[in-house]
Amino acid sequence: QVTLVESGGGLVQAGDSLRLSCAASVRSFSSYQMGWFRQAPGKEREFVAASSGSGGITYYADSVKGRFTISRDNAKNTVYLQMNSLKPEDTAVYYCAARGSLTTLRLVGGDYWGQGTQVTVSS
Numbered sequence: 001q002v003t004l005v006e007s008g009g010g011l012v013q014a015g016d017s018l019r020l021s022c023a024a025s026v027r028s029f030s031s032y033q034m035g036w037f038r039q040a041p042g043k044e045r046e047f048v049a050a051s052s053g054s055g056g057i058t059y060y061a062d063s064v065k066g067r068f069t070i071s072r073d074n075a076k077n078t079v080y081l082q083m084n085s086l087k088p089e090d091t092a093v094y095y096c097a098a099r100g101s102l103t104t105l106r107l108v109g110g111d112y113w114g115q116g117t118q119v120t121v122s123s
Contacts (some may be wrong), residue, residue, distance in 0.1 A: 001026075001028040002024060002025070002032065002098050002106050002111075002112040003025040003026070003112075004009050004022055004023070004024050004025075004096045004097070004098060004112055004113065004114035004121070005022065005023050005025075005115070006020060006021065006022045006094065006095065006096050006113055006115065006116060006117040007020070007021050007022075007023075007117060008020040008021050008117060008121045009094060009117030009118045010068075010118075010119065010120070011120045011122065012086055012099070012119075012120070012121055012122070013086075013121070013122050013123075014083060014086060014088055014121055014122065014123050015086065015089055016021075016086050016121070017082070017083060017084045017085075017086065018083045018086065018119060019080055019081070019083070020036070020080065020081040020083070020094055020096075020113055020117060020119075021078055021079075021080055022034070022078065022079045022080075022081075022096030023034075023076075023077060023078050024077045024078070024079070024098065025077070026077065029074055029077040030053045030054065030074040031052055031053055031100070032053060032098040032099065032100065033050060033051065033052055033098070033099055033100065033101065033102040033105045034050065034051050034053075034072055034079040034097070034098055034105075035042060035047065035048070035049060035050035035051070035070075035096070035097045035098075035099070035105045035106065035109075035110060036048040036049045036050075036079075036094065036095070036096060036097070037069060037094070037095045037097055037110075038090075038092035038093065038094045038095065038111060038119075039092055039095070039116075040089075040091060040092040040093075040094050042117040043092075045095070045109070046061065047061050047106055047107075048060070048061050048064055048068065048081070048094070049061070049064065049068055049069075049070040049081060050070065050102060050105050051070045051071070051072050051079060052102050053074075054072075054074075055071060055072045057102065059102075059106055063082060063089075064083075064090075067083065067084050067085045067086075068081060068082065068083050068084070069081070069082040069084075070082075075082025079096060079102045081094070083119070086119075086121045087121060088121045088122065088123045089121075090119060090121050091120050091121050092118075092119060092120075093116040093117065093118050094116060094117050094118075094119055095113055095114055095115075095116045096110075096113070096114040097109055097111075097112065097113050097114070098110050098111065098112040099111045099112070106110050
């Protein structure tokens with residue numbers, strides 16, 4: 001069983017930065033591929049970023065490439081999403097997800113999900 005708890009969301013202005021954190025309660029955290037997804041009001045949940053277990057392989061949605069960075073600290077069982085140059089269209093609930101397969105995580109989502117954290121970007 002994997003429990004994921006996100007934190008770090010909030011209300012910011014366009015151009016600001018935020019760092020989201022996701023703490024995992026699980027053994028062998030490094031064996032899980034970790035990702036971030038988001039869901040805006042009235043829209044389907046979409047992939048944002050993913051990291052392999054070691055952190056050596058990362059993927060990003062085109063819409064966030066160059067602005068967001070996913071990283072992980074396996075000693076702390078935590079994955080992060082550094083979000084820079086935020087735009088109003090980044091406003092969404094951000095979810096952390098975990099899965100054994102990186103490809104499946106990116107395409108389908110996680111086996112495990114956090115409760116989400118709200119990010120609101122004002123113009």
